[in-house]
Amino acid sequence: MTAVxxxxxxxxxxxxxxxxxxxxQERRRGFLLAxxxxxxxxxxxxxxxxxxxxxxxxxxxxxxxxxLAGWNLDSYAKLGEPIVRDILFRSVWLALxxxxxxLVIGYPFAYFLATRSPTVxxxxxxxxxxxxxxxxxxxxxxxxxxxxNDGPLTKTTEFLGLGEQEILFSQTAVxxxxxxxxxxxxxxxxxxAIERIDMRLLEASRDLYANxxxxxxxxxxxxxxxxxxxxxxxxxxPSLGAYVTPEILGGAKxxxxxxxxxxxxxxxxxxxxxxxxxxxxxxxxxxATIVYFRKGGRTL
Numbered sequence: 001m002t003a004v005x006x007x008x009x010x011x012x013x014x015x016x017x018x019x020x021x022x023x024x025q026e027r028r029r030g031f032l033l034a035x036x037x038x039x040x041x042x043x044x045x046x047x048x049x050x051x052x053x054x055x056x057x058x059x060x061x062x063x064x065x066x067x068l069a070g071w072n073l074d075s076y077a078k079l080g081e082p083i084v085r086d087i088l089f090r091s092v093w094l095a096l097x098x099x100x101x102x103l104v105i106g107y108p109f110a111y112f113l114a115t116r117s118p119t120v121x122x123x124x125x126x127x128x129x130x131x132x133x134x135x136x137x138x139x140x141x142x143x144x145x146x147x148x149n150d151g152p153l154t155k156t157t158e159f160l161g162l163g164e165q166e167i168l169f170s171q172t173a174v175x176x177x178x179x180x181x182x183x184x185x186x187x188x189x190x191x192x193a194i195e196r197i198d199m200r201l202l203e204a205s206r207d208l209y210a211n212x213x214x215x216x217x218x219x220x221x222x223x224x225x226x227x228x229x230x231x232x233x234x235x236x237x238p239s240l241g242a243y244v245t246p247e248i249l250g251g252a253k254x255x256x257x258x259x260x261x262x263x264x265x266x267x268x269x270x271x272x273x274x275x276x277x278x279x280x281x282x283x284x285x286x287x288a289t290i291v292y293f294r295k296g297g298r299t300l
Contacts, residue, residue: 049282055275064269075276084260084277091257094171095239098178102186102235103228105179110190110227111220115199125191128184136181140248143177144168147249169251177245182238186231193227194220233292237285257281 059070078084113124131139145151147168157165167173197220205215221228243258250256255263257277264274 049279052275052278052282055271056279058272058275060270060272066271075272078273079276079280087255087257087260090171090254091240094175094178094256095236095242097175098182098239099186099232099235101175101179102183103232106183106186106190106231107224107228110187111194113187113191114194114197128187131180131184137244137248139181140177140245143173143180144248147173147176168249169253171250171254173249174246174254174256177249178239178242181245182235185234185238189230189234190224190227193224193230197223230292233288237288240284241281 054068055066056075057071057073059067059072059074061067113121113128116124146153148154149164149166149168151168153167154164157163167176201219201223202215205219210218241258242256243262246254246256246259250259261274261277261281264270264277268274
């Protein structure tokens, strides 16, 4: 029997119907793989969000309970009250200050980190990640000890003849705690963006007689903008809704949005108003997340 006489399997023709069936099969496989994640998001994110939205339209009765039957917009109308505007403005302002300080500190550090040797880079990356090894609550209480009247900061200023510095329970203390807590969230995306930049572009700009500022403005900053956007959102969003840091370091003098929401639920027992505040805060966070994925997340 010659080689020509051997039976040859007929290859499957790649018709449009066959390709469409293969795509559908791949999509089904991907859906089944992602099904646990979908279930988790629905159970712990979508359903609680729906509950919060429903309660935001409810009515608070005279006994402090919540009447789900009488839907209205009274809770959202209270968002325009002066006290709410003041707390919202203070929260946004402190979140912006925190984000700007983190960017000013984090950008040079991330550039320095991205331009070091792998050994030095790994060691410095460990130092950036060290704060995550300690509980966030413990770290805030550590700052409370440092900034307290009997803390090392006050002892140092008294020794230098500067007198007692009352920083604890102020907006300055809150900003210090927020910057310390969220600075790694600025450094890491900036480092990821700068590390991918071809540094020969900066050398080329210097060969074209651009000074250091021009090279930064025209080359480095635009190429690292995805990291700037991602880091700014990752710092601004949690700072806006922060509760632990303002509560420990700010006290009653610095009421921010997170503390005010907790007060509405636990102290004032005004669940509809607290739910309305929570929904507005979540809407802001969701908007920022969408901006992150569209502007920064896809290019990091």
